[in-house]
Amino acid sequence: MTAVPLNETHDPARKSWVESANDPAGDFPIQNLPLGIFSCGSEDAPRPGIAIGDQILDLVEAHKLGLLPNSLPEEAVHSSSLNALISLGQPALSQLRRHVGEVLDAHQSGEGVRSHATRLLHEMSACKLHRPTSISNYTDFYAGIYHAIAAGAQLTPDDPLPTNYKWVPIAYHGRASSVQVSGAMVRRPLGQRPPKSRGEAPGFGPCERLDFELEIGFYVGTGNPQGTSVQIGSASKQIAGFSLLNDWSARDIQRWEMFPLGPFLSKSFATTVSPWIVTAEALLPFRVPALARRADEPNPLPYLFDSEDQESGAFDIGLRVLLSTEKMRERGDLAVEILNSNSRHLYWTPAQMVAHHTVNGCNLLPGDLIGTGTISGPTNAELGSMLELTVGGQQPINLPNGERRTFLLEGDEVTLQGRCERTGFASIGFGSCAATIVASP
Ligand code: CA
Numbered sequence: 001m002t003a004v005p006l007n008e009t010h011d012p013a014r015k016s017w018v019e020s021a022n023d024p025a026g027d028f029p030i031q032n033l034p035l036g037i038f039s040c041g042s043e044d045a046p047r048p049g050i051a052i053g054d055q056i057l058d059l060v061e062a063h064k065l066g067l068l069p070n071s072l073p074e075e076a077v078h079s080s081s082l083n084a085l086i087s088l089g090q091p092a093l094s095q096l097r098r099h100v101g102e103v104l105d106a107h108q109s110g111e112g113v114r115s116h117a118t119r120l121l122h123e124m125s126a127c128k129l130h131r132p133t134s135i136s137n138y139t140d141f142y143a144g145i146y147h148a149i150a151a152g153a154q155l156t157p158d159d160p161l162p163t164n165y166k167w168v169p170i171a172y173h174g175r176a177s178s179v180q181v182s183g184a185m186v187r188r189p190l191g192q193r194p195p196k197s198r199g200e201a202p203g204f205g206p207c208e209r210l211d212f213e214l215e216i217g218f219y220v221g222t223g224n225p226q227g228t229s230v231q232i233g234s235a236s237k238q239i240a241g242f243s244l245l246n247d248w249s250a251r252d253i254q255r256w257e258m259f260p261l262g263p264f265l266s267k268s269f270a271t272t273v274s275p276w277i278v279t280a281e282a283l284l285p286f287r288v289p290a291l292a293r294r295a296d297e298p299n300p301l302p303y304l305f306d307s308e309d310q311e312s313g314a315f316d317i318g319l320r321v322l323l324s325t326e327k328m329r330e331r332g333d334l335a336v337e338i339l340n341s342n343s344r345h346l347y348w349t350p351a352q353m354v355a356h357h358t359v360n361g362c363n364l365l366p367g368d369l370i371g372t373g374t375i376s377g378p379t380n381a382e383l384g385s386m387l388e389l390t391v392g393g394q395q396p397i398n399l400p401n402g403e404r405r406t407f408l409l410e411g412d413e414v415t416l417q418g419r420c421e422r423t424g425f426a427s428i429g430f431g432s433c434a435a436t437i438v439a440s441p
Helices: 059-064 090-104 145-155 233-240 251-255 308-310 328-330 350-357
Strands: 034-040 047-052 055-057 122-123 129-130 138-141 170-171 179-181 190-193 203-206 212-222 239-247 272-275 320-324 335-344 369-371 412-419 430-439
Touching: 047 059, 055 059, 055 090, 090 239, 122 233, 170 350, 190 251, 190 272, 212 320, 233 239, 233 308, 233 350, 239 350, 239 430, 272 430
Parallel strands: 138 369, 179 272
Antiparallel strands: 034 047, 034 129, 047 055, 055 122, 138 170, 190 203, 212 239, 212 369, 239 272, 320 335, 320 412, 412 430
Protein backbone atom coordinates (compact mmCIF):
# COMPACT_ATOMS: atom_id res chain seq x y z
CA MET A 1 0.00 0.00 0.00
CA THR A 2 1.55 3.28 -1.06
CA ALA A 3 1.23 6.62 0.64
CA VAL A 4 -1.78 8.62 -0.50
CA PRO A 5 -2.57 12.24 0.47
CA LEU A 6 -4.93 11.63 3.35
CA ASN A 7 -6.27 14.43 5.53
CA GLU A 8 -8.47 15.03 8.56
CA THR A 9 -11.58 13.96 6.62
CA HIS A 10 -10.26 10.38 6.72
CA ASP A 11 -9.53 10.40 10.47
CA PRO A 12 -11.12 7.19 11.82
CA ALA A 13 -11.59 8.75 15.26
CA ARG A 14 -13.86 11.46 13.91
CA LYS A 15 -17.49 11.21 15.03
CA SER A 16 -20.60 13.08 13.97
CA TRP A 17 -23.35 14.68 16.04
CA VAL A 18 -25.69 12.79 13.69
CA GLU A 19 -25.72 9.69 15.91
CA SER A 20 -26.66 7.16 13.22
CA ALA A 21 -23.44 8.03 11.37
CA ASN A 22 -21.38 6.57 14.23
CA ASP A 23 -22.64 3.00 13.75
CA PRO A 24 -19.51 1.14 12.56
CA ALA A 25 -21.68 -1.17 10.43
CA GLY A 26 -23.26 1.75 8.56
CA ASP A 27 -22.38 2.76 5.01
CA PHE A 28 -22.33 6.52 5.57
CA PRO A 29 -20.07 7.58 8.45
CA ILE A 30 -18.58 11.09 8.50
CA GLN A 31 -15.54 9.71 6.64
CA ASN A 32 -17.70 8.92 3.58
CA LEU A 33 -19.96 11.92 2.72
CA PRO A 34 -21.19 10.74 -0.71
CA LEU A 35 -23.10 13.06 -3.05
CA GLY A 36 -26.59 12.44 -4.42
CA ILE A 37 -29.82 14.03 -5.63
CA PHE A 38 -32.91 13.74 -3.46
CA SER A 39 -36.40 15.11 -2.92
CA CYS A 40 -38.88 14.76 -0.07
CA GLY A 41 -42.50 14.57 -1.15
CA SER A 42 -43.98 14.87 -4.64
CA GLU A 43 -44.01 18.72 -4.65
CA ASP A 44 -40.37 18.92 -3.70
CA ALA A 45 -37.69 19.81 -6.27
CA PRO A 46 -34.82 17.33 -6.58
CA ARG A 47 -31.62 18.86 -5.22
CA PRO A 48 -28.11 17.89 -4.08
CA GLY A 49 -27.52 16.26 -0.74
CA ILE A 50 -24.87 14.35 1.18
CA ALA A 51 -25.58 11.06 2.98
CA ILE A 52 -24.71 11.01 6.68
CA GLY A 53 -25.85 7.97 8.67
CA ASP A 54 -29.55 7.46 7.96
CA GLN A 55 -29.98 11.17 7.11
CA ILE A 56 -29.41 13.42 4.10
CA LEU A 57 -27.71 16.79 4.55
CA ASP A 58 -29.57 19.30 2.36
CA LEU A 59 -26.90 21.25 0.43
CA VAL A 60 -29.35 23.96 -0.64
CA GLU A 61 -30.20 24.73 2.99
CA ALA A 62 -26.55 24.43 4.03
CA HIS A 63 -25.66 26.92 1.29
CA LYS A 64 -28.38 29.36 2.43
CA LEU A 65 -27.03 29.15 5.98
CA GLY A 66 -23.52 30.00 4.74
CA LEU A 67 -22.10 26.65 5.81
CA LEU A 68 -20.53 25.76 2.46
CA PRO A 69 -17.36 27.21 0.87
CA ASN A 70 -17.87 30.83 -0.27
CA SER A 71 -16.30 29.97 -3.59
CA LEU A 72 -19.04 27.45 -4.39
CA PRO A 73 -21.20 28.97 -7.16
CA GLU A 74 -24.91 29.07 -6.39
CA GLU A 75 -25.80 27.19 -9.60
CA ALA A 76 -23.68 24.24 -8.47
CA VAL A 77 -26.02 23.69 -5.53
CA HIS A 78 -29.35 24.97 -6.88
CA SER A 79 -29.66 22.21 -9.45
CA SER A 80 -31.57 18.97 -10.02
CA SER A 81 -28.36 17.19 -11.02
CA LEU A 82 -24.79 17.04 -9.75
CA ASN A 83 -23.30 17.97 -13.13
CA ALA A 84 -22.49 21.59 -12.28
CA LEU A 85 -21.08 20.63 -8.88
CA ILE A 86 -18.80 17.84 -10.06
CA SER A 87 -17.71 19.83 -13.14
CA LEU A 88 -15.87 22.12 -10.67
CA GLY A 89 -13.30 19.33 -10.29
CA GLN A 90 -11.69 17.50 -7.41
CA PRO A 91 -10.23 20.53 -5.56
CA ALA A 92 -13.72 22.07 -5.22
CA LEU A 93 -15.21 18.74 -4.12
CA SER A 94 -12.37 18.40 -1.63
CA GLN A 95 -13.10 21.84 -0.18
CA LEU A 96 -16.81 20.99 0.06
CA ARG A 97 -15.92 17.74 1.83
CA ARG A 98 -13.82 19.61 4.41
CA HIS A 99 -16.57 22.13 5.09
CA VAL A 100 -19.32 19.52 5.37
CA GLY A 101 -17.06 17.41 7.59
CA GLU A 102 -16.74 20.36 9.96
CA VAL A 103 -20.48 21.05 9.87
CA LEU A 104 -21.23 17.45 10.84
CA ASP A 105 -18.30 16.90 13.23
CA ALA A 106 -19.35 16.15 16.79
CA HIS A 107 -16.61 18.35 18.23
CA GLN A 108 -16.10 21.12 15.69
CA SER A 109 -19.63 22.19 14.90
CA GLY A 110 -21.21 24.64 17.32
CA GLU A 111 -24.71 24.80 18.77
CA GLY A 112 -25.51 27.33 16.04
CA VAL A 113 -25.23 24.65 13.37
CA ARG A 114 -27.04 22.00 15.37
CA SER A 115 -29.94 24.31 16.10
CA HIS A 116 -30.66 24.16 12.35
CA ALA A 117 -30.69 20.35 12.33
CA THR A 118 -34.34 20.02 11.32
CA ARG A 119 -33.77 22.35 8.38
CA LEU A 120 -30.49 20.72 7.32
CA LEU A 121 -31.33 17.05 7.70
CA HIS A 122 -33.92 14.76 6.17
CA GLU A 123 -34.64 11.11 7.00
CA MET A 124 -33.21 9.20 4.04
CA SER A 125 -35.98 6.59 4.24
CA ALA A 126 -38.60 9.33 3.78
CA CYS A 127 -36.92 10.81 0.70
CA LYS A 128 -36.80 9.84 -2.93
CA LEU A 129 -33.35 9.40 -4.43
CA HIS A 130 -32.83 10.33 -8.06
CA ARG A 131 -30.28 9.65 -10.77
CA PRO A 132 -27.28 11.64 -9.49
CA THR A 133 -26.21 13.24 -12.78
CA SER A 134 -27.76 14.11 -16.09
CA ILE A 135 -25.85 11.55 -18.15
CA SER A 136 -24.97 12.59 -21.69
CA ASN A 137 -22.89 9.51 -22.37
CA TYR A 138 -22.53 6.08 -20.84
CA THR A 139 -19.62 3.82 -21.75
CA ASP A 140 -19.18 0.30 -20.44
CA PHE A 141 -15.72 -1.25 -20.33
CA TYR A 142 -14.87 -4.95 -20.18
CA ALA A 143 -12.03 -4.73 -17.66
CA GLY A 144 -12.95 -7.72 -15.52
CA ILE A 145 -10.54 -10.29 -16.94
CA TYR A 146 -12.02 -13.24 -15.02
CA HIS A 147 -15.44 -12.31 -16.40
CA ALA A 148 -14.02 -11.94 -19.91
CA ILE A 149 -12.54 -15.44 -19.70
CA ALA A 150 -15.65 -17.05 -18.20
CA ALA A 151 -18.18 -15.21 -20.38
CA GLY A 152 -16.01 -15.70 -23.44
CA ALA A 153 -16.05 -19.46 -22.81
CA GLN A 154 -19.87 -19.27 -23.05
CA LEU A 155 -20.33 -16.77 -25.87
CA THR A 156 -17.23 -17.37 -28.02
CA PRO A 157 -15.75 -20.73 -26.95
CA ASP A 158 -13.22 -20.78 -29.82
CA ASP A 159 -11.63 -17.52 -28.71
CA PRO A 160 -12.60 -16.92 -25.03
CA LEU A 161 -10.16 -14.08 -24.38
CA PRO A 162 -9.75 -11.91 -27.48
CA THR A 163 -6.14 -11.50 -28.60
CA ASN A 164 -6.39 -7.71 -28.12
CA TYR A 165 -7.62 -8.01 -24.51
CA LYS A 166 -4.30 -7.42 -22.70
CA TRP A 167 -3.43 -4.48 -24.96
CA VAL A 168 -6.70 -2.56 -25.38
CA PRO A 169 -9.17 -1.63 -22.62
CA ILE A 170 -12.23 -2.90 -24.53
CA ALA A 171 -15.54 -1.03 -24.21
CA TYR A 172 -18.81 -0.33 -25.99
CA HIS A 173 -21.01 2.75 -25.98
CA GLY A 174 -23.99 2.07 -23.75
CA ARG A 175 -27.34 3.80 -23.62
CA ALA A 176 -27.48 6.85 -21.34
CA SER A 177 -31.26 7.40 -21.51
CA SER A 178 -32.11 4.09 -19.83
CA VAL A 179 -29.76 4.43 -16.86
CA GLN A 180 -32.04 4.34 -13.83
CA VAL A 181 -31.53 4.68 -10.12
CA SER A 182 -31.79 1.89 -7.57
CA GLY A 183 -35.37 0.92 -6.81
CA ALA A 184 -36.85 1.40 -10.30
CA MET A 185 -38.30 -1.80 -11.84
CA VAL A 186 -36.62 -3.53 -14.76
CA ARG A 187 -38.97 -4.70 -17.49
CA ARG A 188 -38.02 -7.95 -19.22
CA PRO A 189 -37.04 -6.99 -22.77
CA LEU A 190 -38.53 -8.37 -25.97
CA GLY A 191 -36.24 -9.27 -28.79
CA GLN A 192 -34.83 -11.72 -31.30
CA ARG A 193 -33.48 -14.95 -29.87
CA PRO A 194 -30.92 -17.17 -31.61
CA PRO A 195 -32.27 -19.75 -34.07
CA LYS A 196 -32.62 -23.22 -32.53
CA SER A 197 -30.51 -24.66 -35.34
CA ARG A 198 -28.44 -23.41 -38.23
CA GLY A 199 -30.50 -22.08 -41.12
CA GLU A 200 -33.69 -21.59 -39.10
CA ALA A 201 -35.34 -18.25 -38.42
CA PRO A 202 -34.64 -16.60 -35.06
CA GLY A 203 -37.23 -16.75 -32.29
CA PHE A 204 -38.96 -13.62 -31.05
CA GLY A 205 -40.47 -12.80 -27.67
CA PRO A 206 -39.55 -12.05 -24.08
CA CYS A 207 -35.89 -12.61 -23.25
CA GLU A 208 -35.39 -16.09 -21.76
CA ARG A 209 -31.93 -15.52 -20.33
CA LEU A 210 -32.15 -12.31 -18.33
CA ASP A 211 -29.02 -11.61 -16.31
CA PHE A 212 -27.32 -9.00 -14.12
CA GLU A 213 -23.71 -7.81 -14.24
CA LEU A 214 -21.89 -6.71 -11.09
CA GLU A 215 -19.92 -3.58 -11.90
CA ILE A 216 -18.56 -0.33 -10.51
CA GLY A 217 -19.53 2.88 -12.27
CA PHE A 218 -17.70 6.18 -12.12
CA TYR A 219 -18.68 9.72 -13.03
CA VAL A 220 -16.62 12.20 -15.04
CA GLY A 221 -15.92 15.50 -13.27
CA THR A 222 -14.46 18.30 -15.41
CA GLY A 223 -14.20 16.44 -18.69
CA ASN A 224 -11.93 17.32 -21.64
CA PRO A 225 -12.42 19.36 -24.83
CA GLN A 226 -12.87 17.44 -28.08
CA GLY A 227 -9.56 16.91 -29.83
CA THR A 228 -7.60 16.65 -26.58
CA SER A 229 -6.47 13.59 -24.64
CA VAL A 230 -6.36 13.12 -20.89
CA GLN A 231 -2.87 11.97 -19.92
CA ILE A 232 -2.66 8.83 -17.79
CA GLY A 233 -0.82 10.71 -15.01
CA SER A 234 -3.75 13.11 -14.50
CA ALA A 235 -6.60 10.82 -15.53
CA SER A 236 -7.68 9.92 -12.00
CA LYS A 237 -8.32 13.64 -11.38
CA GLN A 238 -11.07 13.46 -14.00
CA ILE A 239 -13.11 11.08 -11.83
CA ALA A 240 -15.54 12.73 -9.40
CA GLY A 241 -16.59 9.52 -7.72
CA PHE A 242 -17.87 5.98 -7.86
CA SER A 243 -21.11 4.04 -7.50
CA LEU A 244 -22.40 0.51 -8.00
CA LEU A 245 -23.68 -0.38 -11.45
CA ASN A 246 -25.79 -3.27 -12.71
CA ASP A 247 -25.53 -3.72 -16.46
CA TRP A 248 -28.68 -5.80 -17.07
CA SER A 249 -28.08 -8.20 -19.93
CA ALA A 250 -30.35 -10.29 -22.15
CA ARG A 251 -28.00 -13.16 -22.93
CA ASP A 252 -30.07 -14.78 -25.68
CA ILE A 253 -30.60 -11.49 -27.52
CA GLN A 254 -26.92 -10.68 -26.99
CA ARG A 255 -25.65 -13.96 -28.43
CA TRP A 256 -27.63 -13.46 -31.65
CA GLU A 257 -27.06 -9.73 -32.20
CA MET A 258 -23.55 -8.95 -31.00
CA PHE A 259 -21.44 -10.00 -33.99
CA PRO A 260 -19.83 -8.02 -35.49
CA LEU A 261 -20.57 -4.70 -33.77
CA GLY A 262 -21.12 -5.65 -30.14
CA PRO A 263 -24.12 -5.58 -27.80
CA PHE A 264 -27.07 -3.34 -28.67
CA LEU A 265 -30.65 -4.15 -27.55
CA SER A 266 -29.41 -6.85 -25.16
CA LYS A 267 -28.06 -4.10 -22.91
CA SER A 268 -29.81 -0.84 -23.78
CA PHE A 269 -33.16 -1.57 -22.07
CA ALA A 270 -31.90 -0.75 -18.54
CA THR A 271 -28.82 -0.06 -16.41
CA THR A 272 -29.24 0.43 -12.66
CA VAL A 273 -26.92 2.64 -10.57
CA SER A 274 -26.79 3.19 -6.83
CA PRO A 275 -27.92 6.72 -5.90
CA TRP A 276 -24.82 7.90 -4.01
CA ILE A 277 -21.54 8.98 -5.61
CA VAL A 278 -18.73 8.01 -3.25
CA THR A 279 -16.10 10.62 -4.00
CA ALA A 280 -12.63 9.74 -5.21
CA GLU A 281 -11.27 11.43 -2.07
CA ALA A 282 -13.35 9.27 0.27
CA LEU A 283 -11.89 6.21 -1.47
CA LEU A 284 -8.23 7.28 -1.12
CA PRO A 285 -7.52 4.95 1.84
CA PHE A 286 -8.75 2.00 -0.20
CA ARG A 287 -6.54 2.40 -3.24
CA VAL A 288 -4.32 -0.58 -4.04
CA PRO A 289 -1.83 -1.54 -6.76
CA ALA A 290 -3.13 -2.38 -10.22
CA LEU A 291 -3.66 -6.09 -10.87
CA ALA A 292 -0.24 -7.69 -11.23
CA ARG A 293 0.66 -8.83 -14.72
CA ARG A 294 2.53 -12.07 -15.24
CA ALA A 295 5.96 -11.99 -16.88
CA ASP A 296 4.47 -13.35 -20.11
CA GLU A 297 1.81 -10.62 -20.28
CA PRO A 298 2.50 -7.38 -22.18
CA ASN A 299 3.23 -4.14 -20.37
CA PRO A 300 0.64 -1.45 -21.07
CA LEU A 301 1.57 0.88 -23.93
CA PRO A 302 3.16 4.14 -22.68
CA TYR A 303 -0.09 6.14 -22.91
CA LEU A 304 -1.65 3.63 -20.48
CA PHE A 305 1.32 3.37 -18.14
CA ASP A 306 1.97 5.56 -15.11
CA SER A 307 4.02 4.30 -12.19
CA GLU A 308 1.80 5.96 -9.57
CA ASP A 309 -1.29 4.51 -11.24
CA GLN A 310 0.35 1.08 -11.20
CA GLU A 311 1.18 1.50 -7.50
CA SER A 312 -2.19 2.80 -6.28
CA GLY A 313 -4.65 3.18 -9.16
CA ALA A 314 -6.89 0.21 -8.36
CA PHE A 315 -9.49 0.00 -5.58
CA ASP A 316 -10.19 -2.52 -2.84
CA ILE A 317 -13.99 -2.51 -2.78
CA GLY A 318 -15.67 -5.63 -1.42
CA LEU A 319 -18.72 -6.42 -3.55
CA ARG A 320 -21.67 -8.75 -3.07
CA VAL A 321 -24.82 -9.66 -4.91
CA LEU A 322 -28.01 -10.62 -3.07
CA LEU A 323 -31.04 -12.32 -4.60
CA SER A 324 -34.57 -12.24 -3.21
CA THR A 325 -37.38 -14.05 -5.02
CA GLU A 326 -41.07 -13.26 -4.74
CA LYS A 327 -41.61 -16.54 -2.83
CA MET A 328 -38.85 -15.65 -0.38
CA ARG A 329 -40.41 -12.26 0.34
CA GLU A 330 -43.89 -13.79 0.76
CA ARG A 331 -42.50 -16.07 3.47
CA GLY A 332 -40.46 -13.30 5.05
CA ASP A 333 -37.11 -14.88 4.09
CA LEU A 334 -34.11 -12.58 3.84
CA ALA A 335 -32.31 -12.06 0.54
CA VAL A 336 -29.43 -14.51 0.05
CA GLU A 337 -25.90 -13.70 -1.06
CA ILE A 338 -25.22 -15.50 -4.32
CA LEU A 339 -21.71 -14.20 -4.92
CA ASN A 340 -19.04 -11.86 -3.66
CA SER A 341 -16.16 -10.26 -5.49
CA ASN A 342 -13.78 -7.31 -5.31
CA SER A 343 -12.89 -4.46 -7.63
CA ARG A 344 -9.20 -5.34 -7.26
CA HIS A 345 -9.78 -8.04 -9.90
CA LEU A 346 -10.12 -5.47 -12.70
CA TYR A 347 -7.40 -5.75 -15.35
CA TRP A 348 -7.42 -2.01 -16.13
CA THR A 349 -7.55 0.87 -13.63
CA PRO A 350 -10.18 3.64 -13.92
CA ALA A 351 -7.38 6.06 -14.90
CA GLN A 352 -6.36 3.74 -17.75
CA MET A 353 -9.99 3.67 -18.89
CA VAL A 354 -10.13 7.50 -18.96
CA ALA A 355 -6.77 7.77 -20.76
CA HIS A 356 -7.83 5.19 -23.32
CA HIS A 357 -11.30 6.68 -23.82
CA THR A 358 -9.81 10.08 -24.68
CA VAL A 359 -6.61 9.07 -26.50
CA ASN A 360 -8.33 9.60 -29.87
CA GLY A 361 -9.57 13.07 -28.87
CA CYS A 362 -13.00 11.94 -27.71
CA ASN A 363 -14.46 14.46 -25.25
CA LEU A 364 -15.80 13.28 -21.91
CA LEU A 365 -18.49 15.52 -20.42
CA PRO A 366 -19.26 16.35 -16.78
CA GLY A 367 -21.64 13.72 -15.43
CA ASP A 368 -20.79 11.07 -18.03
CA LEU A 369 -21.02 7.56 -16.63
CA ILE A 370 -18.34 4.94 -17.21
CA GLY A 371 -18.78 1.29 -16.18
CA THR A 372 -15.83 -0.96 -15.45
CA GLY A 373 -17.31 -4.18 -16.83
CA THR A 374 -18.40 -7.19 -14.83
CA ILE A 375 -16.14 -7.83 -11.87
CA SER A 376 -15.62 -11.54 -11.39
CA GLY A 377 -12.82 -13.04 -9.35
CA PRO A 378 -10.72 -16.16 -9.86
CA THR A 379 -12.90 -18.53 -7.80
CA ASN A 380 -16.38 -19.97 -8.40
CA ALA A 381 -17.82 -17.91 -5.52
CA GLU A 382 -16.72 -14.69 -7.23
CA LEU A 383 -18.49 -14.94 -10.59
CA GLY A 384 -20.21 -11.64 -11.36
CA SER A 385 -23.22 -12.76 -13.44
CA MET A 386 -25.74 -15.61 -13.72
CA LEU A 387 -24.14 -16.56 -17.06
CA GLU A 388 -20.98 -17.45 -15.18
CA LEU A 389 -22.53 -18.75 -11.94
CA THR A 390 -24.68 -21.26 -13.84
CA VAL A 391 -22.12 -22.07 -16.56
CA GLY A 392 -24.29 -20.66 -19.31
CA GLY A 393 -27.53 -21.88 -17.73
CA GLN A 394 -26.38 -25.52 -17.43
CA GLN A 395 -25.93 -25.65 -13.65
CA PRO A 396 -28.78 -23.93 -11.77
CA ILE A 397 -28.04 -22.34 -8.42
CA ASN A 398 -30.06 -23.68 -5.49
CA LEU A 399 -31.67 -21.22 -3.11
CA PRO A 400 -32.26 -22.07 0.59
CA ASN A 401 -36.06 -22.38 0.11
CA GLY A 402 -35.67 -25.02 -2.60
CA GLU A 403 -36.10 -22.69 -5.57
CA ARG A 404 -33.55 -22.91 -8.38
CA ARG A 405 -32.37 -20.32 -10.87
CA THR A 406 -30.43 -20.37 -14.09
CA PHE A 407 -31.43 -16.86 -15.19
CA LEU A 408 -33.72 -14.29 -13.55
CA LEU A 409 -37.51 -14.67 -13.23
CA GLU A 410 -40.30 -12.16 -12.64
CA GLY A 411 -40.32 -10.88 -9.07
CA ASP A 412 -36.60 -11.55 -8.55
CA GLU A 413 -34.90 -8.65 -6.81
CA VAL A 414 -31.15 -8.29 -7.40
CA THR A 415 -29.19 -6.09 -4.97
CA LEU A 416 -25.55 -5.09 -5.37
CA GLN A 417 -23.65 -3.89 -2.32
CA GLY A 418 -20.15 -2.49 -1.93
CA ARG A 419 -18.04 -1.82 1.11
CA CYS A 420 -14.45 -0.71 1.79
CA GLU A 421 -12.62 -1.93 4.86
CA ARG A 422 -9.01 -1.39 5.91
CA THR A 423 -7.39 -1.65 9.32
CA GLY A 424 -6.86 1.81 10.79
CA PHE A 425 -9.68 3.43 8.78
CA ALA A 426 -13.41 3.84 9.10
CA SER A 427 -15.30 1.43 6.85
CA ILE A 428 -17.44 3.08 4.21
CA GLY A 429 -20.18 1.67 1.97
CA PHE A 430 -21.97 2.47 -1.26
CA GLY A 431 -25.58 1.88 -0.23
CA SER A 432 -27.71 -0.43 -2.36
CA CYS A 433 -28.11 -0.85 -6.08
CA ALA A 434 -31.34 -2.86 -6.30
CA ALA A 435 -34.07 -3.59 -8.82
CA THR A 436 -36.88 -6.09 -9.32
CA ILE A 437 -37.76 -7.82 -12.59
CA VAL A 438 -41.26 -7.31 -14.01
CA ALA A 439 -42.87 -9.02 -16.99
CA SER A 440 -42.60 -7.84 -20.61
CA PRO A 441 -45.45 -5.63 -21.80
CA1 CA B 1 -21.15 -4.93 -18.80
